[in-house]
Amino acid sequence: MNLTPELERARVEIERHAREFGLDFFPTVFELVDHDELNEVAAFGGFPTRYPHWRFGMEFDRLQKGYRYGLSKIYELVINNDPCYAYLMKSNSLVDQKLVMAHVFGHCDFFRNNVYFAHTDRKMVDRMANHGTILRRLMERHGVNEVEVFLDRCLALDNLIDPHSTALRRAPAEPAADAADLPRPAPGKLRAKSYMDRYVNPGRHLDEQRREDADRERATSRFPVRPGRDVLRFLLDHAPLKRWQQEVLSLVREEAYYFAPQGQTKIMNEGWASYWHSTIMTRRVLRDSEVIDFADHHAGTLATAPGRTNPYKLGIELYRSIEERWDKGRHGREWEECQSLAERRRFDRRCGEGRDKIFEVRRLHCDVTFVDTFIDQDFCDAQRMHVWRTNPRTGQREIASRDHRLVKEQLLFGLSNSGQPIIEVVDGNHDNRGELRLAHRFEGLELDLAFAGETLKVLEAIWGRPVCIESKLDGKGTLVRCERGEIATREVAPSGATDRVADSR
Amino acid sequence: MIRRIERDRTRFNEIVRGRIRGEMKRFVANGEMIGRKGGDLVSIPLPGLELPHFRFGDNRKDGVGQGDGTPQPGQGEAGDQPGEHVLEVEVPLAELAQLLGEELALPRIEPKGTDLLEADATRWTGLRRTGPESLRHARRTLKAALRRQVIAGTFDPKDPRIVPIRADRHYRSAKRRPTAESAAVVIWMMDVSGSMGKEQKELVRAEAFWIHCWLKSQYRQLETRFIVHDAAAREVDEHAFFHLRESGGTKISAAYELCAQLMREKFRASEWNVYPFHFSDGDNWSGRDTERCIELLQREILPGANQFCYGQVRSAYGSGQFKKDLDAALSRDERLVTSEIQDRDGILPSIKAFLGKGR
Numbered sequence: 001m002n003l004t005p006e007l008e009r010a011r012v013e014i015e016r017h018a019r020e021f022g023l024d025f026f027p028t029v030f031e032l033v034d035h036d037e038l039n040e041v042a043a044f045g046g047f048p049t050r051y052p053h054w055r056f057g058m059e060f061d062r063l064q065k066g067y068r069y070g071l072s073k074i075y076e077l078v079i080n081n082d083p084c085y086a087y088l089m090k091s092n093s094l095v096d097q098k099l100v101m102a103h104v105f106g107h108c109d110f111f112r113n114n115v116y117f118a119h120t121d122r123k124m125v126d127r128m129a130n131h132g133t134i135l136r137r138l139m140e141r142h143g144v145n146e147v148e149v150f151l152d153r154c155l156a157l158d159n160l161i162d163p164h165s166t167a168l169r170r171a172p173a174e175p176a177a178d179a180a181d182l183p184r185p186a187p188g189k190l191r192a193k194s195y196m197d198r199y200v201n202p203g204r205h206l207d208e209q210r211r212e213d214a215d216r217e218r219a220t221s222r223f224p225v226r227p228g229r230d231v232l233r234f235l236l237d238h239a240p241l242k243r244w245q246q247e248v249l250s251l252v253r254e255e256a257y258y259f260a261p262q263g264q265t266k267i268m269n270e271g272w273a274s275y276w277h278s279t280i281m282t283r284r285v286l287r288d289s290e291v292i293d294f295a296d297h298h299a300g301t302l303a304t305a306p307g308r309t310n311p312y313k314l315g316i317e318l319y320r321s322i323e324e325r326w327d328k329g330r331h332g333r334e335w336e337e338c339q340s341l342a343e344r345r346r347f348d349r350r351c352g353e354g355r356d357k358i359f360e361v362r363r364l365h366c367d368v369t370f371v372d373t374f375i376d377q378d379f380c381d382a383q384r385m386h387v388w389r390t391n392p393r394t395g396q397r398e399i400a401s402r403d404h405r406l407v408k409e410q411l412l413f414g415l416s417n418s419g420q421p422i423i424e425v426v427d428g429n430h431d432n433r434g435e436l437r438l439a440h441r442f443e444g445l446e447l448d449l450a451f452a453g454e455t456l457k458v459l460e461a462i463w464g465r466p467v468c469i470e471s472k473l474d475g476k477g478t479l480v481r482c483e484r485g486e487i488a489t490r491e492v493a494p495s496g497a498t499d500r501v502a503d504s505r
Numbered sequence: 506m507i508r509r510i511e512r513d514r515t516r517f518n519e520i521v522r523g524r525i526r527g528e529m530k531r532f533v534a535n536g537e538m539i540g541r542k543g544g545d546l547v548s549i550p551l552p553g554l555e556l557p558h559f560r561f562g563d564n565r566k567d568g569v570g571q572g573d574g575t576p577q578p579g580q581g582e583a584g585d586q587p588g589e590h591v592l593e594v595e596v597p598l599a600e601l602a603q604l605l606g607e608e609l610a611l612p613r614i615e616p617k618g619t620d621l622l623e624a625d626a627t628r629w630t631g632l633r634r635t636g637p638e639s640l641r642h643a644r645r646t647l648k649a650a651l652r653r654q655v656i657a658g659t660f661d662p663k664d665p666r667i668v669p670i671r672a673d674r675h676y677r678s679a680k681r682r683p684t685a686e687s688a689a690v691v692i693w694m695m696d697v698s699g700s701m702g703k704e705q706k707e708l709v710r711a712e713a714f715w716i717h718c719w720l721k722s723q724y725r726q727l728e729t730r731f732i733v734h735d736a737a738a739r740e741v742d743e744h745a746f747f748h749l750r751e752s753g754g755t756k757i758s759a760a761y762e763l764c765a766q767l768m769r770e771k772f773r774a775s776e777w778n779v780y781p782f783h784f785s786d787g788d789n790w791s792g793r794d795t796e797r798c799i800e801l802l803q804r805e806i807l808p809g810a811n812q813f814c815y816g817q818v819r820s821a822y823g824s825g826q827f828k829k830d831l832d833a834a835l836s837r838d839e840r841l842v843t844s845e846i847q848d849r850d851g852i853l854p855s856i857k858a859f860l861g862k863g864r
Binding site for chain 1: 508509510512513514515516517518519520553554555556557558559560561562563564595662663664665
């Protein structure tokens with residue numbers, strides 16, 4: 001920590017307030033850095049000790065340019081780690097620094113307590129450094145180019161993970177080997193006297209049973225038995241990789257899992273941090289002379305451009321609405337059944353459970369469940385939320401609906417799987433030729449074909465055999481296949497693998 | 506301390522340079538970068554540089570649609586996937602010239618002329634106690650204030666407040682020092698008579714861009730002059746040079762006379778490295794005028810120039826006779842280079858012919 005005495009005083013004060021409000025965070029270390037250093041850390045995704053890779057350099061260039069031209073400026077950067085590391089930009093004013101500190105404590109509390117972060121490694125700074133060492137060593141041994149090419153391939157696939165797998169136990173992907181090998185009894189004819197046989201073992205039943213057996217046989221001989229979303233895991237287990245390649249792939253996968261919850265909780269996390277910077281600053285820390293600057297900065301953070309949502313704004317308003325509803329007891333049957341507008345407006349049971357409720361919410365929810373559970377018509381009306389569309393006749397944007405169900409649907413659509421397509425391994429031995437077949441679970445948006453082709457080439461290079469992905473294009477089943485770097489697209493009958501995800505699998 | 510990111514950045518730059526080098530031929534032929542010039546940087550679109558991913562995208566091709574069209578998804582994340590976004594990288598012009606030089610194996614140019622220009626280089630390296638506020642040196646001023654406060658004992662590390670007074674203020678001031686520089690001038694001449702079409706001018710433009718790029722990397726000071734001619738010649742600015750469309754006959758000697766006059770009056774060989782370039786489709790008014798041209802070249806232009814380059818752009822109307830005449834009359838003079846540009850792919854060899862001698 002290298003804070004100036006002035007900032008250090010502010011930090012101690014804000015940390016005390018945060019703890020008094022009940023925030024529960026890892027020890028938090030603040031570093032004061034200039035914009036070059038901040039952009040550097042940001043380019044590394046927050047970890048200055050990461051493995052060498054050109055894409056960090058590219059990102060750094062982009063950030064530097066944005067900063068130089070005054071287009072973008074990073075205010076705050078927090079790393080989910082124990083201790084938590086946070087960076088403050090030297091050139092910011094004291095009010096900004098205070099606000100950022102309060103904001104940071106909100107994030108730290110969220111990292112520590114939200115269940116979606118429970119599986120993340122809290123010594124990630126060290127882990128990242130280890131990854132850096134491993135990759136540098138591999139580069140020395142196998143050549144920078146060779147390792148870099150392979151690393152590029154792995155990174156192109158790093159969104160093919162199963163972000164929910166850390167929270168729930170899936171049925172094992174493979175059947176236990178010995179169970180599969182056990183001889184299965186022939187379709188069971190029950191013992192019966194010959195004159196009773198046609199009654200005890202009716203032909204129809206036997207046929208049915210035979211068919212079931214055949215189905216089961218086919219199902220278990222498939223590989224993988226069930227489609228799985230953790231494509232990286234599948235590749236680790238089954239692709240013909242050298243040892244060092246396995247090492248690289250598995251550390252890329254590990255990092256992808258570490259970063260996944262941050263994509264799943266954008267609204268919640270930013271909303272929570274904003275709620276707390278606002279609460280701590282306005283109730284405790286702000287001096288009279290700082291009010292205007294604070295208000296300016298705060299308003300800038302929460303500003304919403306027309307036709308878009310701002311996760312900071314949506315998040316903080318949801319927390320506030322939840323707090324109010326549980327303070328006044330506006331939930332449960334009594335509230336739902338209350339029809340009179342006047343009564344609803346007056347509705348206040350003085351429960352005072354709001355604070356406790358939002359702490360509970362920040363522990364249990366991710367963006368999808370957060371939005372799904374707590375957006376109701378009242379909230380939509382108060383926030384003037386709407387679904388817009390472009391009128392094809394006039395070319396103007398119009399408000400299509402203010403119905404909270406439609407608003408919610410649209411929001412959830414963008415949030416599911418953090419805005420990434422859901423892709424599964426369907427078959428590791430497609431056509432019995434050792435080809436890898438993936439399927440895109442189609443939910444209304446098409447895959448970008450050009451990118452899909454490039455990604456398939458990468459996948460083929462790792463898998464070592466042709467690969468294909470089934471998706472939908474213009475409503476028709478489509479198979480994109482890559483063999484020896486050649487992309488071919490053809491129409492196929494939909495196999496069912498591209499249907500929406502069933503609820504309980 | 507070398508920062509960690511520098512390594513990745515260098516690597517990224519290497520990759521970008523590698524890509525540009527690999528596609529140099531395409532860049533030169535397409536002339537894609539011309540007009541993208543902003544200051545000393547050229548931004549180059551490099552598709553496919555970013556890592557591919559499976560991601561959502563719009564696969565609709567251009568075309569006419571009918572019906573409702575799909576309603577735009579609104580409210581909710583508008584999606585942070587860029588649509589048709591191609592990464593653009595910015596490359597300094599000098600570096601581009603270097604890449605071109607490597608691609609064509611161009612030799613460095615040895616400046617000629619013993620009388621070098623005296624130029625005043627102004628550098629803001631000095632400090633003064635007085636000056637305009639706009640030039641105040643904040644860091645030095647604060648340092649002086651801090652020193653004064655520490656000496657006076659009014660500085661409190663617990664509350665590090667530094668208040669500069671009048672006496673602390675420092676201002677930047679300029680220092681001049683004369684430097685010797687070799688200067689160069691390119692005199693572009695182009696035939697804009699009726700037979701030079703748009704396509705021909707595009708070729709000239711592309712070639713001129715790259716030649717200028719290279720010469721600029723060789724000389725700190727590079728001037729350019731533009732002369733257009735049909736039956737008469739006149740000096741114009743850059744925009745007019747490339748866009749002007751005249752009609753009428755062609756009298757090349759008019760341009761050469763103007764060029765010779767410029768060299769006599771302004772760009773004397775003793776001070777300047779002079780590079781006259783002339784592009785035409787090879788048609789001239791008459792054989793007599795061609796003789797006049799050759800005479801002008803021999804007597805005035807060639808002796809005063811580093812090298813005279815004539816590029817003949819192929820055109821449906823041109824006979825291409827002029828290049829033959831020049832070659833026949835002056836083939837022994839190595840200060841004359843002629844080359845024929847058939848099409849876009851001919852640009853690169855032509856540049857090589859012009860600049861390959863290192864003069």
